[in-house]
Amino acid sequence: MNGAMNRKLLFIFGPITGVVMFAAVVIIATLLTNREYKEPYRAPAATVDTTPRTEGLTAEKADAEAKAKAKPYQEVEYRTFPVVGSRVAIWAVAQLHLLFAAFVLAVPIFAFIIEVIGYKTGDQRYDRLAYEFTKLLSTSFSLTATFGAFLTFMLIILYPKFTNYLMSVFSPTFLPYVLLFFFEAFFLYTYYYGWGKFHPLVHLGLGLGLNLVGTGIMLIANAWLTFMMSPRGVSDQGAVLSVWDAIYNYTWMPINVHRIIANVAFGGSVAAAYAAFKFLQATTDEERAHYDWMGYIGNFVAISAFLPLPFAGYWLAKEIYAFSQTLGLTMMGGAFSWLFIIQAVLIGNLFLAANYYLWLGMGRVEGMQPLQKFIKFLLVGIALCFAVWATPRSIIATVSEIRAMGGSAHPILGYLGVMSAKNTAVNILILTTFMSFLLYRRTGKIATVAWAKTGHATQLAIFAGAAIIVIFLGIYGYFVEATVRIGLSVPQVSSVLFAMVSITAIDIFLFRGASMTGEVRWGRMPAISQYVLIFIAVTFTWLMGLMGYVRSGLRQHWHVYGVIRDTSADAFTPTLGFATQVVSATVLMFFALIAFVFWITSLHDRPDYKGRERNRQVREHAGAGDVGLTEAS
Amino acid sequence: MKIPHTIRVGALVLAATSFYTYVGQMVPQKEVQPPQETVIRADLTTDDMVKVGREVMDNKGLCFTCHTIGKTEGPFRFPDLAGVDERAMTRVKGLSDIEYFAQTLYEPNAFIVPGFNPGMPTINKPPIGLTDQEILCVIAYLQTLGGKATVTLQTSHHYYTPAAAPGAAPGAAPAPASAQGAAPGAPPAAPAAAPGGAPTSPAAPAAGAAPVKPAAAPAGAPAPTAPTKGTR
Numbered sequence: 001m002n003g004a005m006n007r008k009l010l011f012i013f014g015p016i017t018g019v020v021m022f023a024a025v026v027i028i029a030t031l032l033t034n035r036e037y038k039e040p041y042r043a044p045a046a047t048v049d050t051t052p053r054t055e056g057l058t059a060e061k062a063d064a065e066a067k068a069k070a071k072p073y074q075e076v077e078y079r080t081f082p083v084v085g086s087r088v089a090i091w092a093v094a095q096l097h098l099l100f101a102a103f104v105l106a107v108p109i110f111a112f113i114i115e116v117i118g119y120k121t122g123d124q125r126y127d128r129l130a131y132e133f134t135k136l137l138s139t140s141f142s143l144t145a146t147f148g149a150f151l152t153f154m155l156i157i158l159y160p161k162f163t164n165y166l167m168s169v170f171s172p173t174f175l176p177y178v179l180l181f182f183f184e185a186f187f188l189y190t191y192y193y194g195w196g197k198f199h200p201l202v203h204l205g206l207g208l209g210l211n212l213v214g215t216g217i218m219l220i221a222n223a224w225l226t227f228m229m230s231p232r233g234v235s236d237q238g239a240v241l242s243v244w245d246a247i248y249n250y251t252w253m254p255i256n257v258h259r260i261i262a263n264v265a266f267g268g269s270v271a272a273a274y275a276a277f278k279f280l281q282a283t284t285d286e287e288r289a290h291y292d293w294m295g296y297i298g299n300f301v302a303i304s305a306f307l308p309l310p311f312a313g314y315w316l317a318k319e320i321y322a323f324s325q326t327l328g329l330t331m332m333g334g335a336f337s338w339l340f341i342i343q344a345v346l347i348g349n350l351f352l353a354a355n356y357y358l359w360l361g362m363g364r365v366e367g368m369q370p371l372q373k374f375i376k377f378l379l380v381g382i383a384l385c386f387a388v389w390a391t392p393r394s395i396i397a398t399v400s401e402i403r404a405m406g407g408s409a410h411p412i413l414g415y416l417g418v419m420s421a422k423n424t425a426v427n428i429l430i431l432t433t434f435m436s437f438l439l440y441r442r443t444g445k446i447a448t449v450a451w452a453k454t455g456h457a458t459q460l461a462i463f464a465g466a467a468i469i470v471i472f473l474g475i476y477g478y479f480v481e482a483t484v485r486i487g488l489s490v491p492q493v494s495s496v497l498f499a500m501v502s503i504t505a506i507d508i509f510l511f512r513g514a515s516m517t518g519e520v521r522w523g524r525m526p527a528i529s530q531y532v533l534i535f536i537a538v539t540f541t542w543l544m545g546l547m548g549y550v551r552s553g554l555r556q557h558w559h560v561y562g563v564i565r566d567t568s569a570d571a572f573t574p575t576l577g578f579a580t581q582v583v584s585a586t587v588l589m590f591f592a593l594i595a596f597v598f599w600i601t602s603l604h605d606r607p608d609y610k611g612r613e614r615n616r617q618v619r620e621h622a623g624a625g626d627v628g629l630t631e632a633s
Numbered sequence: 634m635k636i637p638h639t640i641r642v643g644a645l646v647l648a649a650t651s652f653y654t655y656v657g658q659m660v661p662q663k664e665v666q667p668p669q670e671t672v673i674r675a676d677l678t679t680d681d682m683v684k685v686g687r688e689v690m691d692n693k694g695l696c697f698t699c700h701t702i703g704k705t706e707g708p709f710r711f712p713d714l715a716g717v718d719e720r721a722m723t724r725v726k727g728l729s730d731i732e733y734f735a736q737t738l739y740e741p742n743a744f745i746v747p748g749f750n751p752g753m754p755t756i757n758k759p760p761i762g763l764t765d766q767e768i769l770c771v772i773a774y775l776q777t778l779g780g781k782a783t784v785t786l787q788t789s790h791h792y793y794t795p796a797a798a799p800g801a802a803p804g805a806a807p808a809p810a811s812a813q814g815a816a817p818g819a820p821p822a823a824p825a826a827a828p829g830g831a832p833t834s835p836a837a838p839a840a841g842a843a844p845v846k847p848a849a850a851p852a853g854a855p856a857p858t859a860p861t862k863g864t865r
Contacts, residue, residue: 236758236759277638277642280638280642281638321752324754324760325699325751325752325753325754326695326698326754326760326761327760329698329699329710329752330695330698333698333699333710334695334698335663335665338660338661339660341660342653342656342657342660345653345656346653481748481749486750531641531642531645534642534645534646535645535649538645538646538649538650539649539653542649542650542653556665556667556760557667557668558759558760561760562758562759562760563759566667571667572664572665572666572667573664573665574664575662575663575664576657576660576661576662576663577657577658577660577662579657580653580654580656580657580658581654581657583653583654583657584650584651584653584654587650588646588647588650591646
């Protein structure tokens, strides 16, 4: 009823309202168009403008044009990126570029080594494995180049003045860089598409060329970024004195070495994650066996490279201190000191996960029981070292808690927060992981050489000796002055390295011609082991993002440390919480993109469209036949 | 219900990343702003300079990244500064406390406190780059640690002479720094001072090559630019 009334009212008032509104518009328009120009009211004190309006407007326009024509060129120092700001935008793009670049540089290194092993042993499995790794490269290479170009444009747009300065310092290096990039593309695609098409030695030559050119590209790019951190070869005002000195600055070589090792560790872990993903999707035992083996090799590469990485890190830190104590102290004792507690959590997780994977891997081998009893001791050792490494010197506490402790450092735990304890913990962690690997390696084997007992005893003595040296020096460090304490890390590291090299060397000869107690059953791994591999890859990636931040963030409010100051709105150093959020966002973007790479790569093995259609039709036909049979029966 | 592996892997990546982000929120959060330039008025009293000096040490000078005041138990990165003025008066033979402090700031590797490694940066150069006036304020504050502040903005020392030091005849070399700035009770001006006022302590840099005119000292002092491979 009410609805019907409303509709009637609408019929009546609708047209009336329309007519009234139309009339109003016409009246207003008429009034406006007929309105005469009147001089605006001016206060008596104001200057009276005697210029007629049209002439005044023309003069203003001409004046504006003349000013526009005479405007001098001014270099823009900074531009702003919308929403997230320039720094975060550059940060994310640079990090993504570096992650893909690291992958593209690392995979050819171990693909080449695996191919060499295949060539030397004649085992075709290695050749297939190397090819499987190489399949991941072509899409990754395109993404690396795209992000590289993106980064360059972003630098030019957002930081034009600083980019111009860097280009002026390093101008002689850009053409060789581009040239090497061309060679990289040539070698990479020939290496990939030429698999099995050339004589093995020619193909290996292509792989070698790919690695050499890739390393060359990395060395040049490292010169640019290390110059920003530890400039050399320029005057106080930034004028170039020597391009070679600018390249060969304090941190160039340590970063080169550190990056090569870290790239291999990272690349190995991502390749292992690919294998893990394929393992989880595998439908046949053969596929599972292949991808289990691939995951194992990828993880082996990652962990082997990861073990010496802290030593390369020590060297880099040493060179940072040698260049500038202020920079070193900002890193270890200033704004970034807590970052190393986050790093300890990451590295502790890496060690735990890597060991766990190795222990699970023992299950592949028949006759692993005798060695299983050692796992619990290794786990206790790792957990203790992890706890020591992650203990901060000063604890976040309330005022009353600080009073109760007698200072910001805990009376007992505070002693674990200093370098003596942390150096000891990390060295023991490395030794423990090495021991896990050794146990895995000898699972299912019995040494048959005549000197087997002596060999085992020697290995044990070396291991125990290294552990005792590391622990003794760690404790001794508490009783000596800083000058002596700093030097103690060298014998600690040396003893661990010596133990790793010598025990491995003995092991190789000890187990030559060993008798086997059981076979390695590739593919017989629980699914959780594959998730561990993916977790390791995520942790490595996150660690790279975090350490990339500290390396770059150390400069704080300097574009080029001590030479070119950052005067942009982003010159401040953000909180670690904010930095970790950016790192996480970048890591997620990377994994979204690497999933795309994995998908593209998996298309390689997918049957073509027509084949799949035919299979579908056959299945449908068979299904229809079944239905027909059922109906008929 | 069986969850597809792709979803599980995605959840694992998200969970691991979230966990590390969470760890990042658990540590102390501090945003470090670029150092603000302190405007030092010409009419600052010594007491004002002490306050400014402390502020400079806290912020732009980054002094407390390494130094402590009143810490009794080690480990020490660098010397604790409690009572430093008392030690400064006798640390290097021939240098008053002001001259000693100036040397540690302008030329930190000239004398290394026994038991510690060299590591102090040159404070008047980038990246820290304190001005001469800011350094005088820092010296004023350091004097209060175990002594009494005596410096003024007109105090000159081996590395710096104010443009218009009161009582200084135009063009004339200023009086020896240690005599002007010496704290009460400090040893007399270096008797063996080299011509021109260069300190002759064994730790003094390049004896004989020291600048002869204090006014030129800042320019003549070793220019600690980015070190070269051969000299570190």
